[in-house]
Amino acid sequence: MRNITAQATAAAAMPAGSDVAVEVRGIAKMYNEVEALRSIDLDFPRGKLTTLLGPSGCGKTTLLKIIAGLIPATAGEIRVNGKVVTGPGPERAFVFQDFALMPWATVMRNVAFGLELKGMGKDERQAIAARYIGEVGLAGFEDKYPHELSGGMRQRVGLARAFAVNADVLLLDEPFSAVDEQNRRKFQEDLLELVEKEKKTFIFVTHSIEEAVYCSDRIIILSRRPGRIAQIIEPEIDRSASPDAIRRDQSYLDTVEEIWQGLKRYVD
Amino acid sequence: MSLPAQANGSSRAVHNPEASSSLWRRLSEHRAALWRIASIGLFFLIWEIAGRIPISFAFPTFLETLRAFLVMTFDGSFAAAYAETLQPLVIGIAISAVIGVGVGIVMGLSRFAEWLVAPVFIVLQAAPMAALIPLITFVYGIGLLAKTLAVIMLALPVIALNGYKAVRNANPSLVAMCYSFQGTRWQRIAKIIIPDASPVIFAGLRLGLAAGFIGVILAELLITPTGIGDLITYHRSVADYPEMYAAVVSIILVSTLTLSALEAFELRVLRPEKRRS
Numbered sequence: 001m002r003n004i005t006a007q008a009t010a011a012a013a014m015p016a017g018s019d020v021a022v023e024v025r026g027i028a029k030m031y032n033e034v035e036a037l038r039s040i041d042l043d044f045p046r047g048k049l050t051t052l053l054g055p056s057g058c059g060k061t062t063l064l065k066i067i068a069g070l071i072p073a074t075a076g077e078i079r080v081n082g083k084v085v086t087g088p089g090p091e092r093a094f095v096f097q098d099f100a101l102m103p104w105a106t107v108m109r110n111v112a113f114g115l116e117l118k119g120m121g122k123d124e125r126q127a128i129a130a131r132y133i134g135e136v137g138l139a140g141f142e143d144k145y146p147h148e149l150s151g152g153m154r155q156r157v158g159l160a161r162a163f164a165v166n167a168d169v170l171l172l173d174e175p176f177s178a179v180d181e182q183n184r185r186k187f188q189e190d191l192l193e194l195v196e197k198e199k200k201t202f203i204f205v206t207h208s209i210e211e212a213v214y215c216s217d218r219i220i221i222l223s224r225r226p227g228r229i230a231q232i233i234e235p236e237i238d239r240s241a242s243p244d245a246i247r248r249d250q251s252y253l254d255t256v257e258e259i260w261q262g263l264k265r266y267v268d
Numbered sequence: 269m270s271l272p273a274q275a276n277g278s279s280r281a282v283h284n285p286e287a288s289s290s291l292w293r294r295l296s297e298h299r300a301a302l303w304r305i306a307s308i309g310l311f312f313l314i315w316e317i318a319g320r321i322p323i324s325f326a327f328p329t330f331l332e333t334l335r336a337f338l339v340m341t342f343d344g345s346f347a348a349a350y351a352e353t354l355q356p357l358v359i360g361i362a363i364s365a366v367i368g369v370g371v372g373i374v375m376g377l378s379r380f381a382e383w384l385v386a387p388v389f390i391v392l393q394a395a396p397m398a399a400l401i402p403l404i405t406f407v408y409g410i411g412l413l414a415k416t417l418a419v420i421m422l423a424l425p426v427i428a429l430n431g432y433k434a435v436r437n438a439n440p441s442l443v444a445m446c447y448s449f450q451g452t453r454w455q456r457i458a459k460i461i462i463p464d465a466s467p468v469i470f471a472g473l474r475l476g477l478a479a480g481f482i483g484v485i486l487a488e489l490l491i492t493p494t495g496i497g498d499l500i501t502y503h504r505s506v507a508d509y510p511e512m513y514a515a516v517v518s519i520i521l522v523s524t525l526t527l528s529a530l531e532a533f534e535l536r537v538l539r540p541e542k543r544r545s
Contacts, residue, residue, distance in 0.1 A: 068448055069448075070444055070447065070448055088447055088448045088449070088450050089450070092448075093448075093449070094445070094448040094449075096441060096444070096445060098441050100445035102460070102463070102464075104463050104464075113459075114449040116459075117446070117449050117451040117452075117459075118450070161449075
């Protein structure tokens with residue numbers, strides 16, 4: 001585990017030699033009189049899974065949505081692959097906390113929806129969608145409707161939809177919070193496999209410390225409102241081990257404990 | 269429609285294949301329908317008893333009304349009456365549906381249109397329309413136009429206001445999803461907002477149709493007696509109460525069946541996922 005303190009943030013913001021996919025520069029966000037985020041500077045390394053972790057109301061979802069271009073920042077700018085973000089773009093795909101699936105559409109149409117919006121032909125987009133439906137483990141469910149699926153399966157549809165548009169950066173907003181505990185564990189394991197396989201940059205928002213440590217290459221801990229970077233931690237966990245071995249690993253447990261100690265003061 | 273029930277029934281038959289259970293099985297398959305028939309039957313029974321007491325000399329029994337209903341069905345007086353009544357109804361509902369849904373969607377999408385148009389419909393919906401019908405007669409006479417206008421005045425506000433509320437309350441998460449996948453404004457409206465709003469828009473159409481029936485009957489009773497309104501007025505004036513009640517029952521029946529048909533159409537065409545559940 002590597003702990004990069006807030007003072008060293010500036011240095012950590014430029015990881016030497018590693019390629020940066022998303023740059024966050026001086027982002028601040030005001031909701032009327034409420035300051036949600038204050039001068040956030042961050043770099044998200046390419047091909048890694050970075051987690052935004054923090055107490056509720058710390059603005060982690062706000063930051064993710066600003067990166068997605070779904071809401072405007074009050075100050076500062078976001079650059080993805082060097083280009084300044086002004087709105088949603090094809091190099092980013094978003095996975096929603098409440099899945100945001102169209103209830104009137106089948107799994108197939110939901111997964112292919114991003115491609116449908118781009119005007120891709122039906123056969124072509126369904127072939128791509130079918131591949132990702134298989135990859136997230138939903139083969140055979142193509143013609144089901146969302147209400148016929150469990151919460152975990154619905155979020156797999158949301159994930160497949162984000163993969164299908166072939167974005168470089170995947171933004172996941174508490175993707176497992178509406179999924180029950182057992183399904184969540186399995187889903188986390190599958191997600192790590194997909195991270196390995198797809199070679200994309202993942203930015204992940206969660207309020208679960210265990211989930212953050214288990215899944216991430218790098219954890220950014222935000223303080224309570226106004227959200228600022230409190231700590232950056234890189235859990236150096238050997239991911240070649242089996243998922244169950246990781247959950248018993250001493251360095252995994254130590255990291256969870258350390259983050260908890262840091263976050264405790266923000267909990268009422 | 270009753271597919272799951274049949275599957276359920278046949279699985280039970282595997283456990284219990286005797287002939288005695290097959291009647292029970294068939295009954296339980298249609299339990300909901302049976303209760304509905306029993307409820308209607310009970311209503312008719314009470315009607316028959318109330319008619320025989322009698323609670324009023326102008327209140328016929330159920331059987332007398334049924335007889336009158338059958339006679340009027342077969343001698344063509346219903347056919348002739350509905351040919352007239354349905355004209356303003358169909359024209360009025362068609363106009364209200366097109367304008368109401370269109371205006372409703374525009375009001376839902378644009379704050380300016382909302383500000384401009386919504387108050388008119390809110391006032392119209394709250395106004396007691398029966399009081400305005402003499403005014404229509406005064407301006408537009410007693411013909412088809414006046415009756416069609418009566419239908420439109422009753423049906424249009426509820427259709428427009430439902431469309432407006434449905435669009436305004438479209439699921440914000442789905443709208444954000446469409447935006448995040450770079451959907452254009454038109455894609456957002458056509459692929460997300462309107463499908464998401466369609467159940468409420470359809471609820472508005474159903475309410476509009478029900479209001480249209482009220483409108484056309486009001487018009488036929490208050491403007492000039494034609495069609496089914498004429499049957500009711502005429503039979504009342506000559507004290508043929510069974511015939512008068514038969515005419516009233518027929519319009520209730522037609523209105524209920526039309527509304528059910530519209531609901532079935534909605535399930536079939538617009539919401540494929542609802543059919544399976």
